[in-house]
Amino acid sequence: MAVIRAExxxxxxxxxxxxxxxxxxxxxxxxxxxxxxxxxTEENKEILAHIDLVTPxxxxxxxxxxxxxVRAADEDTALGAIGQVDExxxxxxxxxxxxxxxxxxxxAAEMLPDASWVLxxxxxxxxxxxxxxxxxxxxxxxxxxxxxxVEDEVSLKAKAAEKGLLVMGPDCGTAMIxxxxxxxxxxxxxxxxxxxxxxxxGLQQVTTRIHQLGSGITHGIxxxxxxxxxxxGAATFLMSMDVLARDPGTRVITLVSKPPAxxxxxxxIRKARQINKPxxxxxxxxxxxxxxxGNLWFATGMDDAAALAVELANKMPDLSGPPVLPIxxxxxxxxxxxxxxxGGTLAYEAQFLLEDYIxxxxxxxxxxxxxxxxxxxxxxxxxxxxxxxxxxxVGRLHPMMDNEMRIRRLLEESKDPEVAVIMLDVVIGYGxxxxxxxxxxxxVAKAKAEAEKAGRYLxxxxxxxxxxxxxxxxxxxIAQMRAAGAWVSSxxxxxxxxxxxxxxxxxxxxxxxxxxxxVDLSTLDKELMAINVGLESFAEDLVKQEVPVVHVEWKxxxxxxxxxxxxxxxxxxxx
Amino acid sequence: xxINIDQANQKAIDAFMEARPVLVGVAKVMDVIPGMHExxxxxxxxxxxxxxxxxxxxxxMIGAIFLEGKAKSVExxxxxxxxxxxxxxxxxxxxxxxxxxxVMSPSMMVYIVENTTTGYKxxxxxxxxxxxxxxMGAYSEEVINRMKWxxxxxxxxxxxxxxxxGGLDIRTLLAKALHMGDDGHNxxxxxxxLYTNFLAPYIIKTATDLTQASEVVKFLGxxxxxILNPVMAGCKTMTQAGHNIEGSTIVTVMARNGTDWGxxxxxxxxxxxxxxxxxxKSLYFPGFGEDDACPDIGDSVITETAGIGGFxxxxxxxxxxxxxxxxxxxxxxxxxxxxITFGEHKHFNIPFLDFRGTPTGxxxxxxxxxxxxxxxxxxxxxxxxxxxxVGAGVVxxxxxxFEDALVAFAEKFEI
Numbered sequence: 001m002a003v004i005r006a007e008x009x010x011x012x013x014x015x016x017x018x019x020x021x022x023x024x025x026x027x028x029x030x031x032x033x034x035x036x037x038x039x040x041t042e043e044n045k046e047i048l049a050h051i052d053l054v055t056p057x058x059x060x061x062x063x064x065x066x067x068x069x070v071r072a073a074d075e076d077t078a079l080g081a082i083g084q085v086d087e088x089x090x091x092x093x094x095x096x097x098x099x100x101x102x103x104x105x106x107x108a109a110e111m112l113p114d115a116s117w118v119l120x121x122x123x124x125x126x127x128x129x130x131x132x133x134x135x136x137x138x139x140x141x142x143x144x145x146x147x148x149x150v151e152d153e154v155s156l157k158a159k160a161a162e163k164g165l166l167v168m169g170p171d172c173g174t175a176m177i178x179x180x181x182x183x184x185x186x187x188x189x190x191x192x193x194x195x196x197x198x199x200x201x202g203l204q205q206v207t208t209r210i211h212q213l214g215s216g217i218t219h220g221i222x223x224x225x226x227x228x229x230x231x232x233g234a235a236t237f238l239m240s241m242d243v244l245a246r247d248p249g250t251r252v253i254t255l256v257s258k259p260p261a262x263x264x265x266x267x268x269i270r271k272a273r274q275i276n277k278p279x280x281x282x283x284x285x286x287x288x289x290x291x292x293x294g295n296l297w298f299a300t301g302m303d304d305a306a307a308l309a310v311e312l313a314n315k316m317p318d319l320s321g322p323p324v325l326p327i328x329x330x331x332x333x334x335x336x337x338x339x340x341x342x343g344g345t346l347a348y349e350a351q352f353l354l355e356d357y358i359x360x361x362x363x364x365x366x367x368x369x370x371x372x373x374x375x376x377x378x379x380x381x382x383x384x385x386x387x388x389x390x391x392x393x394v395g396r397l398h399p400m401m402d403n404e405m406r407i408r409r410l411l412e413e414s415k416d417p418e419v420a421v422i423m424l425d426v427v428i429g430y431g432x433x434x435x436x437x438x439x440x441x442x443x444v445a446k447a448k449a450e451a452e453k454a455g456r457y458l459x460x461x462x463x464x465x466x467x468x469x470x471x472x473x474x475x476x477x478i479a480q481m482r483a484a485g486a487w488v489s490s491x492x493x494x495x496x497x498x499x500x501x502x503x504x505x506x507x508x509x510x511x512x513x514x515x516x517x518x519v520d521l522s523t524l525d526k527e528l529m530a531i532n533v534g535l536e537s538f539a540e541d542l543v544k545q546e547v548p549v550v551h552v553e554w555k556x557x558x559x560x561x562x563x564x565x566x567x568x569x570x571x572x573x574x575x
Numbered sequence: 576x577x578i579n580i581d582q583a584n585q586k587a588i589d590a591f592m593e594a595r596p597v598l599v600g601v602a603k604v605m606d607v608i609p610g611m612h613e614x615x616x617x618x619x620x621x622x623x624x625x626x627x628x629x630x631x632x633x634x635x636m637i638g639a640i641f642l643e644g645k646a647k648s649v650e651x652x653x654x655x656x657x658x659x660x661x662x663x664x665x666x667x668x669x670x671x672x673x674x675x676x677x678v679m680s681p682s683m684m685v686y687i688v689e690n691t692t693t694g695y696k697x698x699x700x701x702x703x704x705x706x707x708x709x710x711m712g713a714y715s716e717e718v719i720n721r722m723k724w725x726x727x728x729x730x731x732x733x734x735x736x737x738x739x740x741g742g743l744d745i746r747t748l749l750a751k752a753l754h755m756g757d758d759g760h761n762x763x764x765x766x767x768x769l770y771t772n773f774l775a776p777y778i779i780k781t782a783t784d785l786t787q788a789s790e791v792v793k794f795l796g797x798x799x800x801x802i803l804n805p806v807m808a809g810c811k812t813m814t815q816a817g818h819n820i821e822g823s824t825i826v827t828v829m830a831r832n833g834t835d836w837g838x839x840x841x842x843x844x845x846x847x848x849x850x851x852x853x854x855x856k857s858l859y860f861p862g863f864g865e866d867d868a869c870p871d872i873g874d875s876v877i878t879e880t881a882g883i884g885g886f887x888x889x890x891x892x893x894x895x896x897x898x899x900x901x902x903x904x905x906x907x908x909x910x911x912x913x914x915i916t917f918g919e920h921k922h923f924n925i926p927f928l929d930f931r932g933t934p935t936g937x938x939x940x941x942x943x944x945x946x947x948x949x950x951x952x953x954x955x956x957x958x959x960x961x962x963x964x965v966g967a968g969v970v971x972x973x974x975x976x977f978e979d980a981l982v983a984f985a986e987k988f989e990i
Contacts, residue, residue: 100907103914103945559946564978567985568944574822574990575581 002033005078006055006069007085008040010062010560018089018536019066025088031077032070037085040065064123064560101553105133108531108550115550116523119182119542120169121145121534126556127170128152129569130533135159135167140523142182143169143224144534150231153224157235164517166243167236169224173200176207176220180528180545183222183538191216192251192313194244196237198223202256202284202302209306210254215313218250219243219524228260234267238514241268245275247521251316252278254309256302259285270508272296276319278312280305289356293497295319325498327505329457334420335506337361337499338413339384340406342399346425346463347386350496357500358382358507365389379413382503400432407443414447414458420506421459421499422447424486426477428466435472437480445484459502460486463495578822578842578988580940587817587825587841588918588936591881594690594816596745596809601701601734603726605681608669608698612681617666619677619874620832621847625657629833629852631712631869634960635676636661638714642722643680649714649961667828667839670815671698672807672874675710675956676833683722684730686805688745690812697811699804701725701733704794711956711963712869732791736777743773745809748802749883750922753933758891759806759923760875760884761952761967767801807874810881817841817936824984825917826937829880829949829972833872833956838976840939843987848980850973857955857968858899869958871970876951882920882935885952885969886912890925890933894952899968908950909934915941915949939977939984948972 019037026035036053038044040061048054053069061067068085072078102108109115118134120127124147131141131148135156143156148170160167168175168182174197175182179190184200188207195210195217197203207220221243223236237257244250253275255268260283272279273294280297281288282305288298297312299305337354341347344365351371354361363384364376373383376391387399387406399406406424413419424444426436433439444460451458462481466474474490481488489495529548532539539551558564605611616639618632628636633656640652640661655661666673673679685698700710703721707713737743748769749757755765775792782788795801818827823841830837837849852870859865878884888894889909892902909925912934919932937949948971955966984990 099903100910103911103947107910107914555946557946558943558978559974561978564943564981567981567990568940570985570990571580571824571940574578574988 002071002073003075003078004053004055004069004071005075005082006058006067007082008057008061009066009068010064022085022088026068026070026081026085029077029081029084031073032081033073034071035081036067036069038067039063040067064556098551101551103553103555105130105137105531105533105552108533108552109137109139112529112531112548112550114526115529115531115548116140116526117142117177117182117528117530119144119530119532119534119538121538122554123556124148124170128156129557130554131156131167132159134531135163135165138163138165139531140166140519141168142175142222143167143172144183144538145169146171150226153226153232157232161235161239161514161516164519166221166239166519167224168222171226172222172224174203174220175222176203176217177524178219178528180547181541182530185220186211188220189216190218192218192249193254193309194218194247194250194252195220195254195256196223196240196244197221197255198225198227198237198257198260199284200225202258205302206254206256206282206306206309209303210310213306213310215310218247225258228257228264228268230261230263233514234260234264235514235516237264237268238271239516239519241271241275242516243519243521243524245277246518247524250277252280252309252313254280254282254305256282256305257284259283267514269296270504278317278319280309280312289353290493290497293356325502325505326457326459327502330420330506331456333418334456335503336416336418337382337421337423337503338379338416338419339423340409340413341384341386341423341425342388342406343425343427343465344386344388346427346465346492347384349492350423351384353493353496354382354500354503357504364391379416385409400427403433403436403439403443407439410443410447411450414451415454417454417456419458421461421502423461423463423495423499425492426462426464426466426481428464428472428474428477429470432472435477437472437477441480441484441486444481444486448485459499460484461495461499462486462488463492464488464490465492466490580822580824583820583822583842584825584917584936584938587820587823587827590816590820591813591935592921593692594746594813595692596688596697596812597691597742598686598737598745598805598809599689599742600687600737601684601730602687603681604679604683604685604698607685607687607696608671610669612662614660615662615664615681617664617669617671617673617677617679618832619666619673619675619872620830620852621835621837621849622665623663623832623834625663627834628663629869629872630959630962631676631710631833631872631956632678634712634714634962635678635709636663637960638709638718638722639678639680639683641714641719643682665830665832666874667811667830669698670696670811672811672830672877673700673710674702674803674807674875675873675954676712677710677874682726684726686808688805688808688812689742690816693816695812695815697808697815699808699811701730702798702800702802702804704798704800705964707963710873711954712960713963714961728787729791729794732778732782732788733774733795735781736774739777739781740773743770743805745805746922748773749806749809750924753883753887753890753923754926756891756893758884758887758894758952760803760878761954762799762891762894763802763806764799766806767799768796770802770805771796803875807877810877810883813881814877819844822988824939824981826880826939826949826977829876829937829951830874831871831876833869836871836973836976838972838980840980840984843980843983846983848976848983850975850979853970853973855953855955855966855968855970857966859955859966860964863957863965867957867962867965869956871951871953872956873953875953876949879949879951880937882916882933883923885950886916886935887923887925887933888952889927911947912950914945915947917941939980942974942977943981946974948974948977
């Protein structure tokens with residue numbers, strides 16, 4: 001009859017690789033059927049129960065207890081095996097050749113004062129405190145640990161922003177700094193592309209593809225999966241982009257993220273637009289609506305992102321020449337868009353493309369019903385009205401034939417002091433009004449003049465749809481509209497993106513700006529040296545890369561005694 | 576007023592380091608220790624009753640009864656000690672420190688060490704050398720005769736010499752000895768030779784009997800622990816200078832009596848925080864083993880409290896032959912102690928560590944935080960009275976002392 005014996009040790013902390021080795025060594029002892037060496041978490045206890053390795057002590061163990069349990073032929077064998085645990089533990093020879101193992105981060109920092117990085121992979125509930133200490137010592141943090149609370153992440157990143165330090169994580173698996181991998185990382189050639197990723201394997205996939213395509217990276221910065229959630233505010237993402245923007249070695253920046261919060265995506269894109277380098281963006285699960293917008297390139301996937309980045313780095317594009325926007329002409333409070341369309345599809349596309357620039361566009365014929373205008377006759381905020389809809393054409397000519405109603409609406413909208421941009425379509429060809437610009441042009445001129453008289457500036461943008469062979473002649477129509485002061489193009493998308501760019505600039509608010517102390521670039525460029533707290537294998541991997549590293553023999557504060565740890569925490573306020 | 580622990584601790588260890596202990600003379604316990612009386616016997620460590628008293632302390636008490644001429648047989652002596660006629664008190668309650676059993680009785684001679692910065696005086700007995708000695712709990716005739724010789728011959732000779740030379744600066748001597756391979760606690764070979772070397776001319780100069788003077792110089796020179804007691808008293812004056820500083824978490828006393836381990840904390844007054852004394856991880860003399868060993872004992876851990884001894888082990892690699900291990904272990908011990916101390920000593924430093932100051936001022940916060948307690952190198956006495964030393968080794972202070980002190984600190988200062 002086999003017996004099961006267990007020993008519970010509280011306050012012991014070992015990385016899981018050590019525990020697995022120990023478990024294997026115990027199970028291999030003569031007379032031992034099976035052995036388990038795990039932390040006493042609920043999941044682990046379930047697994048132990050499943051393989052018949054539980055005793056009442058095991059079930060009573062807590063998540064920070066080390067559980068050693070053995071099933072053996074008899075009592076003596078079981079207890080004998082447990083008695084060998086310490087010997088087996090010390091037999092494990094470390095691959096990190098380090099004559100002294102400091103017990104605290106502070107002493108490690110004294111041993112390796114030039115270390116700029118601290119890798120942290122201790123249990124989640126201890127990780128934030130270790131990270132805080134690292135920041136207080138002026139070190140960048142690679143925070144592998146998960147189960148760090150959102151509040152802790154916010155406060156850590158706020159501290160980091162103040163000190164000009166990076167907090168990569170929590171739950172950051174991968175980073176590559178100056179050719180050295182932290183955590184799970186690949187050996188990537190050095191090259192001209194800088195990558196920021198809120199996606200661990202995303203960073204690995206994109207950088208390995210860049211490598212395979214013959215190029216390489218400056219830095220691959222992981223931010224932790226939550227960085228682009230509203231609560232965190234893209235803190236590390238924005239600081240990392242700023243690093244790469246200033247880094248002279250980085251010619252092209254690539255951004256990768258799991259689906260970001262829409263506001264955060266907007267924030268990142270806004271920041272990216274200010275960078276005078278090509279920026280390739282791949283927000284997974286968000287389908288791009290355009291390929292290029294100024295210095296931004298939108299990739300359809302990670303592979304595409306890597307290929308685009310390599311292509312751009314190999315042949316740097318001309319970033320000059322986006323249209324000059326008349327932003328300064330508008331007066332305070334002018335920020336809304338009004339689209340007055342005769343063509344339903346043109347109106348639809350405007351709704352869709354404007355999503356890239358502004359939050360919400362109301363419409364009488366909306367793409368999604370939540371955006372339906374309460375009253376088609378009264379615009380709200382950003383609004384698009386298709387005057388060719390049935391509601392307007394009952395007993396009336398279609399607006400492609402009769403301009404009267406649109407002119408009236410144009411003059412009405414132009415009186416709204418919050419309106420900045422009005423869009424019209426001029427659709428010509430057989431069946432349309434014989435010379436729409438001859439009526440719409442003067443109306444535009446009048447609207448603009450009245451706005452000017454009221455101390456405002458009104459931008460009227462026009463898409464002109466037709467050909468030079470149409471009876472109304474496209475060039476003639478365009479010339480008339482331009483003469484009236486309108487901004488005209490025959491491409492609906494071009495007009496919408498131009499209008500969108502103006503609207504985005506007018507609707508940006510200063511409070512959205514994330515304020516931080518810029519990271520000192522030299523801390524990333526100099527020879528990487530690191531302090532490792534937690535999984536010893538991370539230190540071993542750095543040793544393999546010939547990175548000087550000090551591994552801290554870390555233990556939970558006060559040996560895991562929560563009452564004492566709480567006192568120590570409170571005492572910090574008295575020192 | 577809210578406390579600032581770091582500032583208070585800095586003040587405490589500054590006081591440790593500013594203390595200037597000078598060995599000024601030798602005198603009878605009764606004549607120099609304030610509050611001493613005929614029926615008061617002092618012992619090492621925190622307070623303990625006869626019932627709980629460890630073998631070596633009981634043995635030394637019996638020896639002291641013999642020395643005081645109060646009894647002729649062990650039975651008689653035990654009867655007196657059990658009867659309540661004799662009051663027992665820790666050396667530390669009377670500005671004293673005693674190695675191992677640490678027993679001091681009224682007629683014994685003691686060294687007087689004065690902190691010339693503050694005028695505070697501390698006391699410690701005359702060292703008997705190694706082997707069968709009273710401080711290890713032995714009380715045979717040979718032991719008592721040596722005690723008498725120390726009282727009647729060595730003590731007066733050293734006192735005359737010290738007075739003639741105008742006192743001996745213990746801090747300077749220690750600083751020098753640390754550079755000569757001593758840790759200041761278990762290895763005092765260099766310090767004891769320096770001590771003998773300084774004293775010898777004055778012992779001879781002030782001698783009343785040259786044969787005796789020669790015996791005294793020979794005894795001092797041959798005893799590698801000659802200076803242990805003045806060093807302990809010197810360390811006591813240092814740590815006492817940092818005691819009672821409001822809001823300080825620095826340990827100012829560590830002491831054990833073979834039954835209990837005890838500490839006092841600067842900001843917590845004269846309260847003892849105790850826990851059962853642990854067994855020493857030891858190498859044993861031939862014929863002895865773990866079953867013979869008394870748990871950790873003695874006031875000599877005042878040296879670690881002051882920032883030397885085991886804490887300075889990196890400078891005394893030869894010590895590892897005495898307690899087991901490798902020179903690297905010695906260095907790592909010192910490096911570990913930096914993790915639990917508040918500062919580094921201004922006057923005691925370690926050449927191998929680029930002359931870094933020794934780890935100074937055990938901070939109960941750091942001890943609890945790192946779950947690592949002070950490490951001490953120490954001799955091991957036999958658990959039974961009357962036998963003596965059986966080995967030497969290393970021991971870590973019980974965590975409970977520091978944990979209890981931390982909780983008490985939080986209560987006192989409403990943290």
